Amino acid sequence: MTFKTQSIEHPASPETQAWLDEEIAEQEERFNAIASHVDSLEPRRRQWYREFFDRINTLGFNADGDSKIPIALDDLPVQPEGRKDQVVWKHGADGD
Protein backbone atom coordinates (compact mmCIF):
# COMPACT_ATOMS: atom_id res chain seq x y z
CA MET A 1 0.00 0.00 0.00
CA THR A 2 1.57 3.31 0.98
CA PHE A 3 4.95 3.10 -0.60
CA LYS A 4 6.03 6.30 1.11
CA THR A 5 8.27 7.13 -1.85
CA GLN A 6 5.24 7.35 -4.11
CA SER A 7 3.43 10.65 -4.13
CA ILE A 8 3.26 13.81 -6.20
CA GLU A 9 2.66 16.86 -4.06
CA HIS A 10 -0.48 18.68 -4.97
CA PRO A 11 -2.48 21.12 -2.82
CA ALA A 12 -6.00 20.04 -1.88
CA SER A 13 -8.72 22.18 -3.47
CA PRO A 14 -11.40 23.77 -1.24
CA GLU A 15 -13.87 21.16 -2.56
CA THR A 16 -11.52 18.37 -1.56
CA GLN A 17 -10.98 19.87 1.88
CA ALA A 18 -14.74 20.16 2.42
CA TRP A 19 -15.18 16.56 1.32
CA LEU A 20 -12.44 15.47 3.71
CA ASP A 21 -13.97 17.35 6.62
CA GLU A 22 -17.29 15.62 6.02
CA GLU A 23 -15.69 12.18 5.70
CA ILE A 24 -13.59 12.68 8.83
CA ALA A 25 -16.71 13.56 10.83
CA GLU A 26 -18.52 10.48 9.52
CA GLN A 27 -15.54 8.28 10.27
CA GLU A 28 -15.53 9.52 13.85
CA GLU A 29 -19.16 8.42 14.18
CA ARG A 30 -18.32 5.09 12.56
CA PHE A 31 -15.43 4.54 14.94
CA ASN A 32 -17.59 5.28 17.99
CA ALA A 33 -20.27 2.86 16.80
CA ILE A 34 -17.68 0.14 16.23
CA ALA A 35 -16.04 0.69 19.62
CA SER A 36 -19.43 0.49 21.29
CA HIS A 37 -20.36 -2.69 19.41
CA VAL A 38 -17.06 -4.37 20.25
CA ASP A 39 -17.40 -3.40 23.91
CA SER A 40 -20.79 -5.11 23.94
CA LEU A 41 -19.12 -8.36 22.90
CA GLU A 42 -17.16 -8.48 26.17
CA PRO A 43 -19.26 -11.21 27.88
CA ARG A 44 -18.94 -13.46 24.82
CA ARG A 45 -15.25 -12.61 24.56
CA ARG A 46 -14.76 -13.75 28.14
CA GLN A 47 -16.12 -17.15 27.10
CA TRP A 48 -13.97 -17.16 23.93
CA TYR A 49 -10.89 -16.48 26.06
CA ARG A 50 -11.78 -19.40 28.34
CA GLU A 51 -12.17 -21.69 25.36
CA PHE A 52 -8.91 -20.42 23.86
CA PHE A 53 -7.01 -21.11 27.09
CA ASP A 54 -8.52 -24.58 27.23
CA ARG A 55 -7.49 -25.32 23.65
CA ILE A 56 -3.91 -24.08 23.99
CA ASN A 57 -3.60 -26.03 27.22
CA THR A 58 -4.85 -29.27 25.69
CA LEU A 59 -4.35 -29.07 21.90
CA GLY A 60 -1.52 -26.56 21.90
CA PHE A 61 -0.62 -23.01 20.95
CA ASN A 62 0.29 -22.37 17.27
CA ALA A 63 3.89 -21.21 17.77
CA ASP A 64 4.77 -21.35 14.06
CA GLY A 65 2.56 -22.67 11.29
CA ASP A 66 1.13 -25.97 12.44
CA SER A 67 3.74 -26.47 15.17
CA LYS A 68 1.77 -26.52 18.38
CA ILE A 69 3.05 -26.25 21.92
CA PRO A 70 0.76 -27.06 24.87
CA ILE A 71 0.80 -24.25 27.42
CA ALA A 72 0.78 -25.43 31.04
CA LEU A 73 -2.08 -24.15 33.18
CA ASP A 74 0.39 -22.36 35.42
CA ASP A 75 1.74 -20.43 32.45
CA LEU A 76 -1.60 -19.06 31.32
CA PRO A 77 -1.84 -15.31 31.79
CA VAL A 78 -3.91 -13.52 34.40
CA GLN A 79 -5.86 -10.37 33.57
CA PRO A 80 -4.04 -7.50 35.32
CA GLU A 81 -6.03 -6.00 38.16
CA GLY A 82 -8.15 -3.07 37.07
CA ARG A 83 -7.40 -3.52 33.40
CA LYS A 84 -10.40 -3.36 31.09
CA ASP A 85 -10.74 -5.92 28.33
CA GLN A 86 -10.04 -3.43 25.55
CA VAL A 87 -9.59 -4.66 21.97
CA VAL A 88 -10.24 -1.52 19.88
CA TRP A 89 -7.40 1.02 20.11
CA LYS A 90 -8.08 4.11 18.07
CA HIS A 91 -4.48 4.85 17.13
CA GLY A 92 -2.73 1.74 18.38
CA ALA A 93 0.44 2.34 20.36
CA ASP A 94 0.36 6.04 19.46
CA GLY A 95 -2.84 6.82 21.30
CA ASP A 96 -5.28 5.79 24.00
Place this chain on the structure above:
Amino acid sequence: MARPHIEPFCDRDVHFKNMTLPGFSPGMRYKMLSLDTDSGACSMTVQLDAGYRQPPGFSWAERELMIVEGELRVGDRTCRKGHYFYIPPGYAMPEIATSDGCLVLMMYNTSAPSHEEATEHHPLAQTALYHDVDSYMDIPWAPGNLVKPSVASGCMIKLLNYNPISYAMTFLYFMSPAFFQDNISYHDCAEESYHLWGTSWMMQFGNLPTGGYFWRPAYINHGAFASELGCIALGRVDSKLFNHFHYNPWTTPKENRDRAAARVYQRDPLLYRWMVSHSHNHPHGPEDFEQTMARRGVDNKGEARDVAKEGHRHEHWHGVHKHEDHDHGH
Protein backbone atom coordinates in the same frame (compact mmCIF):
# COMPACT_ATOMS: atom_id res chain seq x y z
CA MET B 1 -3.76 11.29 13.09
CA ALA B 2 -3.46 8.69 10.36
CA ARG B 3 -6.23 6.12 10.00
CA PRO B 4 -8.03 5.02 13.15
CA HIS B 5 -8.68 1.42 14.07
CA ILE B 6 -11.76 0.37 12.07
CA GLU B 7 -12.62 -3.21 13.06
CA PRO B 8 -14.95 -4.86 12.45
CA PHE B 9 -16.89 -3.01 9.77
CA CYS B 10 -19.16 -4.39 7.07
CA ASP B 11 -19.87 -2.25 4.00
CA ARG B 12 -23.21 -4.04 3.55
CA ASP B 13 -24.45 -2.12 6.59
CA VAL B 14 -24.21 1.32 4.95
CA HIS B 15 -25.50 2.98 1.79
CA PHE B 16 -23.53 4.19 -1.20
CA LYS B 17 -22.94 7.94 -1.49
CA ASN B 18 -22.49 9.89 -4.70
CA MET B 19 -18.89 10.87 -5.39
CA THR B 20 -18.85 14.66 -5.49
CA LEU B 21 -15.14 15.34 -5.77
CA PRO B 22 -14.12 17.31 -8.87
CA GLY B 23 -12.84 15.30 -11.81
CA PHE B 24 -14.98 12.21 -11.31
CA SER B 25 -17.82 11.44 -13.69
CA PRO B 26 -21.45 11.04 -12.52
CA GLY B 27 -22.43 7.46 -11.79
CA MET B 28 -19.65 6.79 -9.28
CA ARG B 29 -20.90 5.95 -5.81
CA TYR B 30 -18.85 4.87 -2.83
CA LYS B 31 -18.78 3.57 0.71
CA MET B 32 -15.88 4.83 2.78
CA LEU B 33 -14.01 2.03 4.52
CA SER B 34 -11.22 4.00 6.18
CA LEU B 35 -9.65 7.40 5.78
CA ASP B 36 -6.33 8.91 6.82
CA THR B 37 -7.36 12.13 8.52
CA ASP B 38 -4.01 13.78 7.77
CA SER B 39 -3.41 12.94 4.14
CA GLY B 40 -6.88 12.03 2.85
CA ALA B 41 -5.62 8.59 1.76
CA CYS B 42 -8.53 6.19 1.87
CA SER B 43 -10.01 2.84 0.91
CA MET B 44 -13.49 2.67 -0.59
CA THR B 45 -15.95 0.20 -2.03
CA VAL B 46 -17.05 1.86 -5.27
CA GLN B 47 -20.10 1.16 -7.41
CA LEU B 48 -19.71 2.30 -11.01
CA ASP B 49 -23.20 2.44 -12.45
CA ALA B 50 -24.12 0.92 -15.81
CA GLY B 51 -22.91 3.25 -18.56
CA TYR B 52 -20.27 4.87 -16.36
CA ARG B 53 -17.37 6.36 -18.25
CA GLN B 54 -14.31 8.16 -16.95
CA PRO B 55 -12.05 9.98 -19.43
CA PRO B 56 -8.32 9.19 -19.54
CA GLY B 57 -6.33 10.71 -16.70
CA PHE B 58 -4.19 10.30 -13.63
CA SER B 59 -4.39 10.67 -9.87
CA TRP B 60 -2.02 12.62 -7.63
CA ALA B 61 -2.09 9.62 -5.29
CA GLU B 62 -0.63 6.17 -5.61
CA ARG B 63 -3.64 3.88 -5.94
CA GLU B 64 -4.73 0.29 -6.19
CA LEU B 65 -7.92 -1.11 -7.72
CA MET B 66 -9.53 -4.51 -7.50
CA ILE B 67 -12.64 -5.51 -9.45
CA VAL B 68 -15.00 -7.21 -7.02
CA GLU B 69 -17.99 -7.81 -9.30
CA GLY B 70 -18.78 -7.11 -12.97
CA GLU B 71 -16.64 -6.04 -15.90
CA LEU B 72 -14.59 -2.91 -16.43
CA ARG B 73 -13.37 -1.75 -19.81
CA VAL B 74 -9.89 -0.24 -19.48
CA GLY B 75 -8.95 1.27 -22.81
CA ASP B 76 -9.38 -1.61 -25.27
CA ARG B 77 -9.28 -4.38 -22.66
CA THR B 78 -12.14 -5.93 -20.78
CA CYS B 79 -11.15 -6.73 -17.20
CA ARG B 80 -13.21 -8.99 -14.99
CA LYS B 81 -13.79 -9.90 -11.37
CA GLY B 82 -10.47 -10.36 -9.58
CA HIS B 83 -8.48 -8.02 -11.80
CA TYR B 84 -5.98 -5.98 -9.78
CA PHE B 85 -4.23 -2.72 -10.74
CA TYR B 86 -1.29 -0.95 -9.10
CA ILE B 87 -1.14 2.60 -10.47
CA PRO B 88 1.66 5.02 -9.52
CA PRO B 89 0.75 8.68 -9.01
CA GLY B 90 0.76 10.64 -12.24
CA TYR B 91 0.27 7.52 -14.37
CA ALA B 92 -2.35 8.33 -17.01
CA MET B 93 -4.86 5.51 -17.40
CA PRO B 94 -6.92 5.17 -20.56
CA GLU B 95 -10.67 5.68 -20.48
CA ILE B 96 -12.42 3.33 -18.11
CA ALA B 97 -16.04 2.40 -18.64
CA THR B 98 -18.61 -0.22 -17.74
CA SER B 99 -21.73 -1.06 -19.70
CA ASP B 100 -23.48 -3.19 -17.05
CA GLY B 101 -22.04 -1.74 -13.85
CA CYS B 102 -19.11 -2.78 -11.76
CA LEU B 103 -18.13 -3.04 -8.08
CA VAL B 104 -14.53 -2.03 -7.38
CA LEU B 105 -12.28 -1.65 -4.37
CA MET B 106 -10.41 1.64 -4.74
CA MET B 107 -7.49 2.47 -2.50
CA TYR B 108 -5.85 5.91 -2.67
CA ASN B 109 -2.66 5.43 -0.70
CA THR B 110 -1.02 8.81 -0.40
CA SER B 111 -3.66 11.52 -0.71
CA ALA B 112 -7.38 12.09 -1.27
CA PRO B 113 -9.07 10.68 -4.40
CA SER B 114 -8.37 12.80 -7.46
CA HIS B 115 -8.69 12.55 -11.22
CA GLU B 116 -6.94 14.88 -13.62
CA GLU B 117 -7.95 14.43 -17.22
CA ALA B 118 -4.83 13.68 -19.26
CA THR B 119 -3.71 11.44 -22.06
CA GLU B 120 -0.05 11.66 -21.05
CA HIS B 121 1.67 10.70 -17.83
CA HIS B 122 2.76 13.38 -15.39
CA PRO B 123 6.52 14.07 -15.76
CA LEU B 124 7.12 12.76 -12.22
CA ALA B 125 5.19 9.52 -12.74
CA GLN B 126 7.29 6.40 -12.22
CA THR B 127 5.57 4.61 -15.05
CA ALA B 128 7.66 1.44 -14.82
CA LEU B 129 6.00 0.59 -11.52
CA TYR B 130 2.54 0.21 -13.07
CA HIS B 131 1.23 -3.33 -13.24
CA ASP B 132 -2.07 -5.16 -13.40
CA VAL B 133 -3.06 -8.81 -13.33
CA ASP B 134 -6.11 -11.07 -13.31
CA SER B 135 -5.46 -12.28 -9.79
CA TYR B 136 -8.08 -15.02 -9.93
CA MET B 137 -6.94 -16.65 -13.16
CA ASP B 138 -3.27 -15.78 -13.67
CA ILE B 139 -1.57 -16.37 -10.31
CA PRO B 140 -1.41 -19.70 -8.44
CA TRP B 141 -2.09 -19.93 -4.71
CA ALA B 142 1.05 -20.23 -2.59
CA PRO B 143 1.51 -21.39 0.99
CA GLY B 144 0.99 -18.67 3.58
CA ASN B 145 4.42 -19.21 5.09
CA LEU B 146 5.85 -16.22 3.23
CA VAL B 147 6.92 -14.94 6.62
CA LYS B 148 8.16 -16.85 9.65
CA PRO B 149 6.73 -17.57 12.12
CA SER B 150 3.88 -18.29 9.78
CA VAL B 151 0.16 -18.80 9.70
CA ALA B 152 -1.26 -22.31 9.99
CA SER B 153 -1.71 -24.40 6.87
CA GLY B 154 -5.10 -23.74 5.31
CA CYS B 155 -4.31 -20.06 4.83
CA MET B 156 -2.82 -19.42 1.37
CA ILE B 157 -1.91 -16.28 -0.52
CA LYS B 158 -1.34 -14.68 -3.91
CA LEU B 159 1.10 -11.80 -3.78
CA LEU B 160 -0.18 -8.91 -5.90
CA ASN B 161 2.18 -6.10 -5.04
CA TYR B 162 5.41 -5.81 -3.10
CA ASN B 163 7.54 -2.80 -2.23
CA PRO B 164 11.21 -3.75 -1.93
CA ILE B 165 11.95 -0.65 0.15
CA SER B 166 9.22 -0.75 2.78
CA TYR B 167 8.25 -4.44 2.30
CA ALA B 168 4.64 -3.29 2.03
CA MET B 169 2.48 -5.94 0.39
CA THR B 170 -0.89 -6.37 -1.21
CA PHE B 171 -2.14 -9.92 -1.45
CA LEU B 172 -5.15 -12.13 -1.82
CA TYR B 173 -5.57 -14.71 0.91
CA PHE B 174 -8.00 -17.44 1.67
CA MET B 175 -8.81 -19.49 4.71
CA SER B 176 -9.96 -23.00 3.95
CA PRO B 177 -13.17 -24.38 5.46
CA ALA B 178 -12.58 -25.48 9.07
CA PHE B 179 -9.47 -23.31 9.31
CA PHE B 180 -8.29 -22.45 12.77
CA GLN B 181 -5.16 -21.01 14.31
CA ASP B 182 -4.82 -20.82 18.07
CA ASN B 183 -2.60 -17.87 18.81
CA ILE B 184 -2.88 -14.13 19.23
CA SER B 185 -0.95 -12.06 16.73
CA TYR B 186 0.15 -8.49 16.25
CA HIS B 187 2.43 -6.81 13.73
CA ASP B 188 4.83 -3.88 13.46
CA CYS B 189 2.79 -2.60 10.53
CA ALA B 190 -0.77 -1.53 9.89
CA GLU B 191 -2.92 -4.23 8.33
CA GLU B 192 -6.02 -3.95 6.16
CA SER B 193 -8.43 -6.54 4.84
CA TYR B 194 -11.60 -6.66 2.79
CA HIS B 195 -13.61 -9.87 2.64
CA LEU B 196 -14.45 -10.57 -0.99
CA TRP B 197 -16.41 -13.64 0.00
CA GLY B 198 -17.02 -15.71 3.11
CA THR B 199 -16.74 -15.31 6.84
CA SER B 200 -13.83 -15.48 9.23
CA TRP B 201 -13.76 -15.16 13.01
CA MET B 202 -11.35 -13.53 15.40
CA MET B 203 -11.49 -13.89 19.14
CA GLN B 204 -11.56 -10.13 19.81
CA PHE B 205 -14.05 -9.05 17.15
CA GLY B 206 -16.29 -12.00 16.31
CA ASN B 207 -17.37 -12.80 12.75
CA LEU B 208 -16.34 -10.81 9.67
CA PRO B 209 -18.68 -11.62 6.76
CA THR B 210 -18.61 -10.92 3.01
CA GLY B 211 -18.05 -7.17 2.66
CA GLY B 212 -16.34 -7.19 6.05
CA TYR B 213 -13.39 -4.88 6.47
CA PHE B 214 -10.75 -3.83 8.91
CA TRP B 215 -7.97 -1.28 9.11
CA ARG B 216 -5.85 -2.13 12.11
CA PRO B 217 -2.94 0.05 13.26
CA ALA B 218 0.26 -1.69 14.34
CA TYR B 219 0.62 -3.63 17.61
CA ILE B 220 -3.07 -4.42 18.16
CA ASN B 221 -3.91 -7.95 19.26
CA HIS B 222 -5.97 -10.10 16.91
CA GLY B 223 -6.68 -13.82 16.95
CA ALA B 224 -7.22 -16.66 17.66
CA PHE B 225 -8.54 -17.20 14.14
CA ALA B 226 -11.10 -19.48 12.54
CA SER B 227 -13.26 -19.85 9.46
CA GLU B 228 -16.03 -22.41 9.44
CA LEU B 229 -16.87 -22.36 5.72
CA GLY B 230 -13.82 -20.54 4.34
CA CYS B 231 -13.27 -17.04 2.99
CA ILE B 232 -11.27 -15.09 0.42
CA ALA B 233 -10.02 -11.57 1.07
CA LEU B 234 -7.75 -8.82 -0.15
CA GLY B 235 -5.10 -7.97 2.42
CA ARG B 236 -2.53 -5.20 2.66
CA VAL B 237 0.26 -4.21 5.02
CA ASP B 238 2.08 -0.86 4.94
CA SER B 239 5.54 -2.18 5.87
CA LYS B 240 7.23 -5.44 6.80
CA LEU B 241 4.85 -8.10 8.06
CA PHE B 242 6.19 -10.02 11.05
CA ASN B 243 3.92 -12.24 13.10
CA HIS B 244 4.46 -11.64 16.80
CA PHE B 245 2.51 -14.58 18.24
CA HIS B 246 1.57 -14.92 21.91
CA TYR B 247 -1.33 -16.00 24.12
CA ASN B 248 -2.05 -13.06 26.43
CA PRO B 249 -5.31 -11.34 25.33
CA TRP B 250 -4.93 -8.47 27.82
CA THR B 251 -1.77 -6.81 26.56
CA THR B 252 -1.91 -3.25 25.24
CA PRO B 253 -0.43 -1.94 21.98
CA LYS B 254 2.29 -0.18 23.94
CA GLU B 255 3.25 -3.41 25.70
CA ASN B 256 3.21 -5.21 22.38
CA ARG B 257 5.46 -2.57 20.85
CA ASP B 258 7.86 -2.83 23.80
CA ARG B 259 7.94 -6.58 23.38
CA ALA B 260 8.66 -6.20 19.65
CA ALA B 261 11.59 -3.93 20.52
CA ALA B 262 12.68 -6.34 23.27
CA ARG B 263 12.80 -9.11 20.71
CA VAL B 264 15.05 -7.01 18.48
CA TYR B 265 17.27 -6.55 21.53
CA GLN B 266 17.24 -10.28 22.28
CA ARG B 267 17.91 -11.26 18.67
CA ASP B 268 20.21 -8.44 17.49
CA PRO B 269 21.71 -6.88 20.64
CA LEU B 270 24.54 -5.09 18.86
CA LEU B 271 22.23 -3.52 16.33
CA TYR B 272 19.77 -2.62 19.06
CA ARG B 273 22.42 -0.91 21.20
CA TRP B 274 23.63 1.11 18.25
CA MET B 275 20.09 2.13 17.29
CA VAL B 276 19.10 3.35 20.72
CA SER B 277 22.39 4.71 22.00
CA HIS B 278 21.71 8.28 20.89
CA SER B 279 18.22 8.68 22.25
CA HIS B 280 16.29 6.16 24.29
CA ASN B 281 19.21 4.55 26.04
CA HIS B 282 18.04 1.24 27.46
CA PRO B 283 21.14 -0.92 27.57
CA HIS B 284 19.07 -3.89 28.73
CA GLY B 285 16.22 -3.43 26.22
CA PRO B 286 12.59 -2.64 26.86
CA GLU B 287 10.23 -4.86 28.78
CA ASP B 288 9.14 -8.14 27.22
CA PHE B 289 5.73 -8.83 28.74
CA GLU B 290 6.11 -12.55 28.15
CA GLN B 291 8.85 -12.51 30.76
CA THR B 292 7.03 -10.38 33.29
CA MET B 293 3.28 -10.81 32.86
CA ALA B 294 1.15 -12.16 35.68
CA ARG B 295 0.52 -15.88 35.23
CA ARG B 296 -1.70 -18.36 36.99
CA GLY B 297 1.16 -20.39 38.46
CA VAL B 298 2.05 -19.89 42.11
CA ASP B 299 5.80 -19.58 41.49
CA ASN B 300 5.36 -16.66 39.15
CA LYS B 301 2.52 -15.03 40.98
CA GLY B 302 4.20 -12.81 43.53
CA GLU B 303 6.65 -11.13 41.24
CA ALA B 304 4.27 -10.97 38.32
CA ARG B 305 1.44 -9.44 40.33
CA ASP B 306 3.78 -6.69 41.51
CA VAL B 307 4.51 -5.93 37.89
CA ALA B 308 0.83 -5.88 37.04
CA LYS B 309 0.07 -3.40 39.80
CA GLU B 310 2.95 -1.08 39.04
CA GLY B 311 2.40 -1.19 35.32
CA HIS B 312 6.11 -1.67 34.69
CA ARG B 313 9.18 -3.11 36.24
CA HIS B 314 12.51 -1.66 35.45
CA GLU B 315 16.01 -2.57 36.46
CA HIS B 316 18.58 0.05 35.66
CA TRP B 317 22.02 -1.25 34.95
CA HIS B 318 23.84 1.93 34.11
CA GLY B 319 23.82 4.99 31.94
CA VAL B 320 21.29 7.72 31.42
CA HIS B 321 17.90 6.88 30.11
CA LYS B 322 14.59 8.52 29.56
CA HIS B 323 11.09 7.33 30.35
CA GLU B 324 7.89 8.83 29.01
CA ASP B 325 7.37 10.82 32.18
CA HIS B 326 10.83 11.38 33.57
CA ASP B 327 14.53 11.47 32.83
CA HIS B 328 17.14 10.17 35.19
CA GLY B 329 20.73 9.14 35.33
CA HIS B 330 22.53 6.93 37.78
